[in-house]
Amino acid sequence: EAIEDPGSLQPAVLFMQGEVFKSQQRYEEAIDSLQRAAESIPAPFDGPAWLSLSECFQERGQSELAEVARMFAEEPAMVAPEFRCS
DSSP states (O other): OOOSOOGGGHHHHHHHHHHHHHHTTOHHHHHHHHHHHHHHSOTTTTHHHHHHHHHHHHHTTOHHHHHHHHHHHHSOOOOOGGGOOO
16 A cells, blocks of 8 residues: 555556455455456466456355456467467
8 A cells, every 4th residue: 555656567566455455354355456457467467366366256255256257367368360379
């Protein structure tokens, strides 16, 4: 909370805040931070945020949302054809 303007590090800050809230079993706050982080971290680096979000949903008894978040965590990155290795 002491970080006033993280600039381009905002996704990392959101992820770390979510992890702290999760460790304190403050799942609602963790979900908010982790979801924002997962949506703003580019693939393929977003997997840990989606996985942590899935765990929070599971702890709150929201197993369908947990499964969807887990699918995002496990989904291979969609790479544009011009960037694929042959």
